[in-house]
Amino acid sequence: MFRGVRTIDWRDGRVVIIDQTLLPAELRTLELTSVDDLVEAIARLAVRGAPALGAAGALGVVIAVDQADREGWDDERLAGELARVRAARPTAVNLSWGIDRAASRLAQGRQAVLQEALAVLDEDVAANRSIGERGADLLDELFARSSTATQAIRVHTHCNTGSLATVELGTALGVVRALHQRRRLGRVYVDETRPLLQGSRLTAWELDRLGIDYRVVVDGAGPTVIARGLVDAVVVGADRVAANGDVVNKVGTYPLALACARAGVPFVVAAPESTMDEATPTGSGVEIETRADAEIVEWSGVRVAPAGARALNLAFDVTPADLVTAIVTEDRVIRPSELAGG
Numbered sequence: 446m447f448r449g450v451r452t453i454d455w456r457d458g459r460v461v462i463i464d465q466t467l468l469p470a471e472l473r474t475l476e477l478t479s480v481d482d483l484v485e486a487i488a489r490l491a492v493r494g495a496p497a498l499g500a501a502g503a504l505g506v507v508i509a510v511d512q513a514d515r516e517g518w519d520d521e522r523l524a525g526e527l528a529r530v531r532a533a534r535p536t537a538v539n540l541s542w543g544i545d546r547a548a549s550r551l552a553q554g555r556q557a558v559l560q561e562a563l564a565v566l567d568e569d570v571a572a573n574r575s576i577g578e579r580g581a582d583l584l585d586e587l588f589a590r591s592s593t594a595t596q597a598i599r600v601h602t603h604c605n606t607g608s609l610a611t612v613e614l615g616t617a618l619g620v621v622r623a624l625h626q627r628r629r630l631g632r633v634y635v636d637e638t639r640p641l642l643q644g645s646r647l648t649a650w651e652l653d654r655l656g657i658d659y660r661v662v663v664d665g666a667g668p669t670v671i672a673r674g675l676v677d678a679v680v681v682g683a684d685r686v687a688a689n690g691d692v693v694n695k696v697g698t699y700p701l702a703l704a705c706a707r708a709g710v711p712f713v714v715a716a717p718e719s720t721m722d723e724a725t726p727t728g729s730g731v732e733i734e735t736r737a738d739a740e741i742v743e744w745s746g747v748r749v750a751p752a753g754a755r756a757l758n759l760a761f762d763v764t765p766a767d768l769v770t771a772i773v774t775e776d777r778v779i780r781p782s783e784l785a786g787g
């Protein structure tokens with residue numbers, strides 16, 4: 446059975462993560478033992494990707510409980526520190542979801558909190574295994590009656606949705622991996638995913654390790670690659686899916702969905718149930734993280750825009766439900782056009 450890299454884990458009272466800021470040059474782990482460590486790692490994207498953030502949130506409650514014990518925090522202080530973790534990145538609903546899951550066991554004590562957090566990690570691995578297979582089944586089905594039925598399916602993907610974005614296995618990239626294992630996968634296109642290059646740094650690193658044929662394209666080329674007929678399906682992940690099926694994901698997702706609609710190419714989203722946010726009616730109600738100007742106006746610490754140039758660094762965008770062919774979770778395939786109001 447396929448095992449991905451373990452992106453986040455609990456070992457000897459510490460949260461152990463792969464420091465994703467160093468990839469692909471270096472595969473190094475980091476140990477986190479305090480709320481400050483965790484908040485910093487989340488904010489600078491050392492750990493990232495919605496499901497991995499869910500795991501970080503859940504394990505973060507254990508870290509906070511241990512720190513409260515060491516430093517004598519009262520309940521109010523503990524709640525304040527958990528709020529700080531929650532606020533470290535606001536868009537992916539999984540972070541709050543993971544914190545809520547583990548914090549729901551606070552009254553039963555530290556061991557119960559740890560058990561719940563570890564269950565979040567185990568469930569993520571199992572959910573991703575189902576998403577990969579269900580997503581590959583869906584693509585097989587979508588192309589069953591077309592000429593692609595006997596050909597390899599060429600996929601475009603965005604950002605990083607693989608092992609590195611989850612506990613171990615990946616969502617959208619898990620679908621790509623499942624197609625590859627079934628010998629149904631053609632070339633994969635992945636865009637760079639400016640400004641932090643999750644596509645060219647992380648997804649390309651994972652595709653390399655999987656032995657999958659791929660090309661990296663610049664973000665602006667994605668719609669053209671689709672329009673030129675080089676792509677049979679776009680498969681992406683999500684940071685939050687609103688009740689009406691609007692999909693919030695890494696900025697640059699929306700242009701791909703528009704290009705798919707124009708070209709008649711399926712636009713498929715793969716995400717766990719923990720990313721479904723029934724409490725938020727539409728995508729317009731989701732806070733979109735705005736990050737530092739420096740990520741855009743500088744390149745590796747060197748200024749590339751004129752001195753004084755300001756940026757608008759929106760980290761995510763909203764793809765309206767009517768542009769989404771299907772959302773694949775571990776439990777179901779949702780067709781947003783069939784949702785109320787979709």
Ligand code: MRU
Pocket residue numbers: 490493494495496537603604605606607610611615616617643681682683684694695696760
């Ligand atoms: O800013 P990031 O790298 O955390 O953004 C990640 C994404 O947008 C992913 O597509 C999403 O979290 C799904 S990961 C399985």
